[in-house]
Amino acid sequence: MSALMIQGTTSDAGKSTVVAALCRWLARQGVSVAPFKPQNMALNSAVTVEGGEIGRSTALQALACGLEPENDMNPVLLKPQTDVGAQVILRGQVHGNMQALDYHRFKAEARETVMAAWQSLRRRYDVIIVEGAGSPAEINLRENDIANMGFAEAADIPVVLVGDIDRGGVFAQLVGTMALLSPSEQARVKGFVINRFRGDLGLLQDGLDWLEEYAQRPVLGVLPYLQDLMLDAEDSVQQAGQEEGDGLFRVVIPALPRMSNHNDFDPLRLHPRVALRFARDPEKAGPADLVILPGSKHTRSDLTWLEQSGWPEYLDRHLRYGGKLLGICGGFQMLGRSVSDPEAVEGEAGETRALSYLDFDTRLASNKTLLEVEGGFLDQQAGFSGYEIHNGLSQGPAFDRPWLTLDGHPVGAESRDGQIRGCYIHGLMDRAEACDALLRWAGLPPSEAPAPDYRAHRLTQLDRLADSVEANLDTAKLHQWLFTLKG
Template identity: 65%
Template sequence: MKKVDSGQLKVDSENPDSSCQLSTVNCQLTLMVQGTTSDAGKSTVVAALCRWLARQGVAVAPFKPQNMALNSAVTEDGGEIGRSTALQALACGLAPHSDMNPVLLKPQSDRGAQVIVRGQVLGNMDAIAYHDYKNTAREAVLAAWRDLSARYPVIIAEGAGSPAEINLRENDIANMGFAEAVDCPVILVADIDRGGVFAQLVGTLELLCESERNRVVGFVINRFRGDPALLQSGLDWLEQRTGKPVLGVLPYLHGLLLDAEDAVADAGEHAGEALNVVVPVFPRISNHNDLDPLRLHPGIALHLVGPGQTPPPADWVILPGSKHTRADLQWLREQGWEPYLQRHLRYGGRLLGICGGFQMLGRAIHDPDGIEGRPGSSDGLGLLDMETTLVAGKQLRQVEARLLPGGEAVSGYEIHNGVTAGPALQRPLFDVGGRLDGAVSDDGQVMGGYLHGLFDRAGVCDGLLQPPQESTTDYEQHRQAALERLADAIETHLDASFLRGYSRHPGNA
């Protein structure tokens, strides 16, 4: 790898004031991380850069112009953004804010999505309608970036998918369209673990226009396993072929578990005695980060069951969140889960529903206004005496609650449209500051509620699920340790002059 010429980056580490030429917003510096493919590692590289810069005392914030994901988080200003961006805010030591992810698309079908702009639901659009809306969305993106830039001198932005998706280039706001609009440099990340890494990088460059190619200042190769010396000849060829530096080769970090945008991580293996927890993976599963603490729990064996798979015997079944509750309930029935759940309960198993999964437990789900899809009603599983009506006006709040009746503290959040009513709610699962949430059946086998993140505190997991051994893992500490591990990898494997140029930016501590 050759050293980075600070002139390529428009950042001179010996004269950091030169970085002001990148933007006229308070001498602000934006760097964008784009990827050759989805899941190339953009989110983790952004999180790593954010944590490394924060460790240097840099006032840095993450930014993702447009995201498409079903995992979301509630922000301090009462909005909704992608979960991965919220994790990057944590890496910066910041509370998540809606300015950090001004456009969030939550798929509801193969052709349509709920559109969230600056934290609030705009409505549902199909792909063609959203394409026509992009010019308006661009203004929201640039306004959010300007507002964020006024508060933080360094912004690490993340692209979406690949900048070489030709069919999406017109009116692009997610990748090069944003980079061109704010005139920021771009680093390109490729995943060598997938294979074909040199084709990914060279092919992506070839599909960009000249001005876009010129703003790519270097490459990062992600998830490398083995001896780096074996890769050197390829790196030399790549730099000669493109005239651009390889900024670093990041190692494959085994066992890294951090908030995902959409991909459902493997459950992992557990040796010895364990509580068996089974989860159906809905086609529109949302906020499945709720399950991450269970993956880490030494006393829990988590089984994720996809389409066509036979669910194993379970101590607990958890019905997770859903972005299209009625459609996912229909999928559940088509996959044969209803008789499985009846048999599970008949033999003493227990069942928990979270948000959309909680709504499925009732007698019916009504969607008279077509909030999630075609208007209509669906019969629920009939396991709790309640009904849910989907209404406009999404509930978005961060909450502190207590688990009933044990009293364990819960720190979670709500993201839902449904209003649930019925006698079952007279036996609640949570006390949310005096407001009761959820329901528990008379025999205690079936329960649920609207709170996401309920397992983040180990005491709740142990108190509710009662595994054979208690957890020794603090999930929040685990996330912080994983972010430190990412920052260490960046510090060790990324070009030092590149990092120095950003850490010496004027206005930083």
């Protein structure tokens, strides 16, 4: 087994895309390769083949390898619920909720989970591309580190350090990060990759020469800024208020503070007839044909935020003018009468009044539903595939008016006038036929041009990344590092 770890000078330096690019590049050569991220903090997650949960970006990297996502690929997933607390998921399953200081002390125990998953993967694949988290130079997090150099040292694998030149100061990023590493960690860094470069590479050459001379390590290459690259993100979402697409059909999504799985809406971002807007302030949201309440990792607190921000008034006005309203997962729970949390699953125990657009109540519980699903629309000949990730159960008369079917069983709920729909299914619009069906319900007129095929789009983007590796990195040195530096 060979391995290489990609670490970054900062969060969002491009570690996830570089790992995905390397995975795709190796898979296209017929190499048995898998991704691994020891620890991830993200609200965007995916369901694994074992019925577990891992970070969405790692699932994308599995797709790049031609694999189904597995629990072992991301053994520790932290899903923030507050600024100082998160749900802790170990090898796909919920371990419990922890405050930040409690988790910091728990990391020594979490290391055992990480190393067990690592040993499981290394027995089954020839090459593993490992992704770090944040920066290895975060001094306050170094004790019992399992995300960056702590893992690299434990697994005895080489590291490539990635810096983002689009942010500026890339040489300071790389040199400063190296300066804060221990001597053994510095020795583990075999070279650098500069990411997201725009312009004439000739203007950068003097800096590259200086860096190699100063650091006594090679620059493996400079990856260009890829225009219009859109792939599954861990957490980042477009700036609230920014509109994507120039279509005439307007979709507005309230940008909840604890919004989860916003990748659900990537097919809408790609749709040529849709203008998509994430908005925090309803006064700046503008009119909409369709409003979607997204998933939430803390439904009750996000409901309070909606109320305090004035969104109920916006939604009432939107419905009076004939607009459609869709709720997905946590957003679906918000459409009911109440959300109760007697077991303190998402925070303090209690009950919160919901929007009362649909006649049902939700009771959160510690058991978590994790399912990959397939089904269809009851009113249209269109199929979908997706997944469920949620706690608790919703019950009430609204479920007597379903609008979807799963394995022959009706699911979801719809208002009597047909303006409001909700369900627990993420990824509902990934298939073009399902996206078209949903938009037809919402009022988008039929067209000869179908919605984009999101799965095909993702594969095309992954191939763009692999092509960029072929064109811009020293692939001979990559082969040398991968197949002679054994992990």
